[in-house]
Amino acid sequence: MTAPTTATATERAAAGPVSRARIAHTILRRVETQRAQFLTAYGRATTPIDRATAALAAVRAALPAAVTRPLAESTEIRRRLEQITDDLTDLLGELHTAQERAAETAIRAKQRTAARSQARREQRHAAATAAGGES
Numbered sequence: 001m002t003a004p005t006t007a008t009a010t011e012r013a014a015a016g017p018v019s020r021a022r023i024a025h026t027i028l029r030r031v032e033t034q035r036a037q038f039l040t041a042y043g044r045a046t047t048p049i050d051r052a053t054a055a056l057a058a059v060r061a062a063l064p065a066a067v068t069r070p071l072a073e074s075t076e077i078r079r080r081l082e083q084i085t086d087d088l089t090d091l092l093g094e095l096h097t098a099q100e101r102a103a104e105t106a107i108r109a110k111q112r113t114a115a116r117s118q119a120r121r122e123q124r125h126a127a128a129t130a131a132g133g134e135s
Helices: 009-044 048-062 075-134
Strands: none
Touching (some): 009 048
């Protein structure tokens, strides 16, 4: 059994840039893949909702990769993310309000239909009772 070797300071220093370069290449491949996936999804999108879904999915996939020190310290990216987050929060509120309004309208329409059906049943029942009582 051989004793484990210890890397010299020079060897460790030489391995650092190689490791960083390897990480950088991995990041580049991931970005290329994410960009290709986004372009495909966005190109296939036919409605504004489809395009927004493609863009939001791409941003969501890219955010963890964006948390490198230089990007995390970028005031421009931080400012843009805060602005986009505020806009998305506003949009979410508008979407929820519109969905609630549409659901409430559908519920009221169904209630009116049910009330009319009930009124017709009662009229038929009353007419049948009146016709049966005259005999």
